[in-house]
Amino acid sequence: MPELLKIGSWAGDLPDGEAPAGIEISPDFREFTEAESVERIVHLAQEVLADPTFPTVRAWRTAGGKAIGCFPVYTPQELVHSFAMMPVAIQGGGENLEISRADAALGSFLCSISKSTLEMALTGLLDPFDGFVFPYICDVSRNLDGIFTRVLPQRPSHMLHLPQNFTSPATIPFLVAEYRSLIEKLERVAGRPFSPEDLRASLEVFNEQRALVDRLVVLKRDAPWKVTLVEYYLLLRLGGLLPREVHIPLLRRAIAELEGRERKNKDAIRVIVLGPFCEQPTLELLQLIEDVGCYVVGDELQMLHRWCPRIEPGTDPLESLATSYVRTPVDIGVRSTPTTKAAAILARVDAAKAQGVLFLTAKFCEPALEDVVLYRRALEGRGLPYLHMEFEEKSTTYEQARLQLETFAESILFE
Amino acid sequence: MSDVVSAPAVSGGVSRSFLRDARGLQRKLVEEYYGAFASVDQPRRPVAYMLVGGNLTEILRSFGYDVVFPEIVALNCAIKHQSLENILHAESLGYGLDVCGYVKNDLGLQDLGGKTSFGQIPRPDLLVCSFSGCYVYVKWWEALAESYGAPLFMFDVPYMREETPRQEDIAYLVSQLWELVHLLEKRTGRAFDMNELKRVLAESRRAEDGWVEFLRAGRLRPSPIEAYFESIFYMFPINVLRGTPGAADFYDVVNEEVRARVRDGNYPLPEEKFRVLVEGVPPYTNYRTFWDFFRKWGAVSVVATYPKVGGLFDRGFRHDPSRPFESIAEYSLGAYVNQSWPLRRKIIADYVKEYQADAVIIHGIKSCRSFTAGQGDLRDWLIHDQGVPTLYIESDHQDPRYFAPAQIKNRMDAFFESLEQRRAVAAAAGAAPG
Numbered sequence: 075m076p077e078l079l080k081i082g083s084w085a086g087d088l089p090d091g092e093a094p095a096g097i098e099i100s101p102d103f104r105e106f107t108e109a110e111s112v113e114r115i116v117h118l119a120q121e122v123l124a125d126p127t128f129p130t131v132r133a134w135r136t137a138g139g140k141a142i143g144c145f146p147v148y149t150p151q152e153l154v155h156s157f158a159m160m161p162v163a164i165q166g167g168g169e170n171l172e173i174s175r176a177d178a179a180l181g182s183f184l185c186s187i188s189k190s191t192l193e194m195a196l197t198g199l200l201d202p203f204d205g206f207v208f209p210y211i212c213d214v215s216r217n218l219d220g221i222f223t224r225v226l227p228q229r230p231s232h233m234l235h236l237p238q239n240f241t242s243p244a245t246i247p248f249l250v251a252e253y254r255s256l257i258e259k260l261e262r263v264a265g266r267p268f269s270p271e272d273l274r275a276s277l278e279v280f281n282e283q284r285a286l287v288d289r290l291v292v293l294k295r296d297a298p299w300k301v302t303l304v305e306y307y308l309l310l311r312l313g314g315l316l317p318r319e320v321h322i323p324l325l326r327r328a329i330a331e332l333e334g335r336e337r338k339n340k341d342a343i344r345v346i347v348l349g350p351f352c353e354q355p356t357l358e359l360l361q362l363i364e365d366v367g368c369y370v371v372g373d374e375l376q377m378l379h380r381w382c383p384r385i386e387p388g389t390d391p392l393e394s395l396a397t398s399y400v401r402t403p404v405d406i407g408v409r410s411t412p413t414t415k416a417a418a419i420l421a422r423v424d425a426a427k428a429q430g431v432l433f434l435t436a437k438f439c440e441p442a443l444e445d446v447v448l449y450r451r452a453l454e455g456r457g458l459p460y461l462h463m464e465f466e467e468k469s470t471t472y473e474q475a476r477l478q479l480e481t482f483a484e485s486i487l488f489e
Numbered sequence: 490m491s492d493v494v495s496a497p498a499v500s501g502g503v504s505r506s507f508l509r510d511a512r513g514l515q516r517k518l519v520e521e522y523y524g525a526f527a528s529v530d531q532p533r534r535p536v537a538y539m540l541v542g543g544n545l546t547e548i549l550r551s552f553g554y555d556v557v558f559p560e561i562v563a564l565n566c567a568i569k570h571q572s573l574e575n576i577l578h579a580e581s582l583g584y585g586l587d588v589c590g591y592v593k594n595d596l597g598l599q600d601l602g603g604k605t606s607f608g609q610i611p612r613p614d615l616l617v618c619s620f621s622g623c624y625v626y627v628k629w630w631e632a633l634a635e636s637y638g639a640p641l642f643m644f645d646v647p648y649m650r651e652e653t654p655r656q657e658d659i660a661y662l663v664s665q666l667w668e669l670v671h672l673l674e675k676r677t678g679r680a681f682d683m684n685e686l687k688r689v690l691a692e693s694r695r696a697e698d699g700w701v702e703f704l705r706a707g708r709l710r711p712s713p714i715e716a717y718f719e720s721i722f723y724m725f726p727i728n729v730l731r732g733t734p735g736a737a738d739f740y741d742v743v744n745e746e747v748r749a750r751v752r753d754g755n756y757p758l759p760e761e762k763f764r765v766l767v768e769g770v771p772p773y774t775n776y777r778t779f780w781d782f783f784r785k786w787g788a789v790s791v792v793a794t795y796p797k798v799g800g801l802f803d804r805g806f807r808h809d810p811s812r813p814f815e816s817i818a819e820y821s822l823g824a825y826v827n828q829s830w831p832l833r834r835k836i837i838a839d840y841v842k843e844y845q846a847d848a849v850i851i852h853g854i855k856s857c858r859s860f861t862a863g864q865g866d867l868r869d870w871l872i873h874d875q876g877v878p879t880l881y882i883e884s885d886h887q888d889p890r891y892f893a894p895a896q897i898k899n900r901m902d903a904f905f906e907s908l909e910q911r912r913a914v915a916a917a918a919g920a921a922p923g
Contacts, residue, residue: 211624237661
């Protein structure tokens with residue numbers, strides 16, 4: 075496999091409470107606004123991801139901003155943004171973070187992302203944040219909120235109950251009430267009252283970001299040879315780590331370059347990747363999938379940008395935000411299915427014209443693990459090949475993964 | 490072991506004079522409950538599958554449904570050492586090692602035909618998912634819906650982050666309850682009978698009063714009840730049979746027996762050396778062995794959190810026939826694991842004080858992230874913020890492969906030994922002159 079850029083490393087063995095220095099980014103984010111090529115953007119993104127000190131958040135704070143950390147998968151980022159605060163996707167500590175204290179607080183049988191997120195809280199790495207939102211996507215995310223209220227009492231934390239009944243007429247009013255509870259905390263952190271007008275403006279900013287993300291997703295589906303999975307992933311990942319006003323023009327420039335790329339369409343297997351909607355696989359693992367001869371033409375990566383289509387602000391933007399969540403039938407492991415799991419996966423396979431499915435699930439991720447069985451049953455019924463692999467944040471060797479992936483790809487290629 | 494530490498207090502096994510009439514009656518109720526599903530004497534009633542936390546059994550009963558709780562079927566299998574076969578079968582279907590043991594035990598059993606040593610588990614006509622405190626409930630019921638093709642009603646219960654629910658929470662729940670009622674009317678062809686619901690709720694309330702009287706006996710010194718291991722036997726009527734006269738009558742028998750124990754000096758152990766609070770789900774597959782690890786040291790659980798998974802009745806809640814839907818809505822919020830960690834910490838701190846607990850034993854289980862994620866932090870809080878000696882141990886409630894008896898015993902022995910040592914040192918210091 076070609077070597078990925080290896081930029082910096084972070085030992086994570088500093089004394090308790092002492093945060094490492096990390097890389098520095100200009101408060102005006104000029105590194106990103108001036109990045110001229112996809113190659114440069116990808117390089118910057120890798121630098122940011124390799125550094126668990128949240129360099130983009132520190133830069134934002136240097137400029138006087140406040141930031142709210144949002145645990146996966148879905149948070150109404152627009153609400154945070156409407157208070158002129160930056161919603162930041164917290165997606166674990168990555169492969170460079172050593173876990174020393176969180177194990178004892180959480181127990182043995184939990185996913186890496188919960189442990190690395192708590193480790194960051196216990197070691198001062200989340201100090202740049204002013205508050206946190208933990209959506210009820212699973213019991214671990216939900217419980218993390220309660221732990222955060224104890225270990226970081228000076229920073230508000232909020233558990234957002236995302237509804238699971240999508241047919242009741244009372245669901246939207248309930249979600250509006252949920253959002254109002256969140257708003258009360260955001261008002262205290264921001265030191266200003268909620269403004270429907272500001273939310274209206276924020277909805278438009280995120281509509282613009284979502285439209286671009288959708289364009290990239292379509293490009294990856296229809297012309298996967300033009301953008302690698304790692305490029306695609308990093309462009310999306312930056313969307314949760316940068317001010318959206320910085321990410322939007324950056325993404326626009328990147329997509330224009332990618333759409334104009336002249337690259338040969340290889341004889342690769344079209345696969346969709348399901349499972350990594352919360353904890354993130356390493357870049358090496360993502361790269362390996364395409365290195366062995368697959369094109370990823372559908373996925374569940376970085377769903378925070380892809381949950382809802384355009385949201386019309388309407389007369390009540392808060393209700394519009396709630397309605398968009400309730401009425402958009404996203405089929406994903408952390409939301410009750412609008413149809414059946416069998417119907418859902420076959421529809422996705424068809425939409426992507428996929429030849430196979432790769433289940434890439436995080437170790438101990440129960441929502442993903444339980445869906446796999448129902449998905450597999452449906453795929454077997456249609457004779458579609460699949461492969462199930464588990465990953466953790468700190469994957470170090472890939473020989474076994476390479477062997478599995480190569481076998482999977484070859485079995486489809488030569489059938 | 491130090492000289493000042495005493496030898497094991499009692500041998501293994503529970504005295505027959507301690508668990509008498511109530512335990513016998515509980516066994517009989519369990520047998521009758523499962524036996525009724527096999528009856529061919531009368532036409533089969535419709536069956537709804539439901540979950541324990543936040544369950545809506547009163548509404549279903551008022552429409553003539555039999556209610557089956559797959560969690561309870563699974564724990565019955567586990568305590569009878571029948572869970573591993575089901576779990577292994579579920580794993581052969583593709584359910585991974587890290588999937589909840591309840592789910593695997595149940596789905597494995599269902600795929601094998603639903604036959605257990607205690608009865609044939611009927612197929613569901615309706616699946617009511619009370620999503621209250623456990624996200625896995627959603628996944629489990631989706632899998633059942635796809636297996637059986639039965640309709641699934643999703644009853645979404647907001648997570649409790651404040652002690653008092655918001656008005657919007659209650660409105661959301663009440664609306665869903667009416668939607669369920671309309672669904673049941675459509676499926677059964679019966680009109681909803683509010684008076685019948687009120688009658689069922691009155692029976693529930695009577696059972697709840699009796700259950701709470703039993704639980705509160707743990708406040709006595711010595712405690713006449715075993716608030717973890719014994720209470721778990723008596724959870725069956727309050728969770729499964731609630732709303733029937735039999736459930737309420739059962740607790741009359743239980744409380745009479747407890748009163749007799751106090752009168753006769755018949756306690757869980759000859760000497761109550763340690764009063765402990767137990768937090769967490771028990772290892773059903775090794776129930777007696779685990780219990781013996783406590784008994785050996787004269788440790789009696791005087792209060793426990795797990796018996797509250799079906800509702801926090803001891804914190805004051807009762808179903809109320811005068812406010813039927815509102816009180817069912819409030820009930821559904823009150824499952825123990827539907828409480829946030831700050832609320833759980835407060836409950837535990839209150840229990841330690843009210844029940845004069847000397848120590849806390851936390852049993853974390855691999856299967857249940859809802860209960861377990863954060864119990865290590867709880868231990869830290871109890872020790873450092875509350876000054877309560879606390880032990881955290883891990884195994885599983887369904888899968889015997891994760892119960893390591895030597896390791897657990899070793900840790901429990903060391904914990905109780907240190908407690909005895911601490912007492913001995915304190916006593917010596919108190920006796921020393923000046």
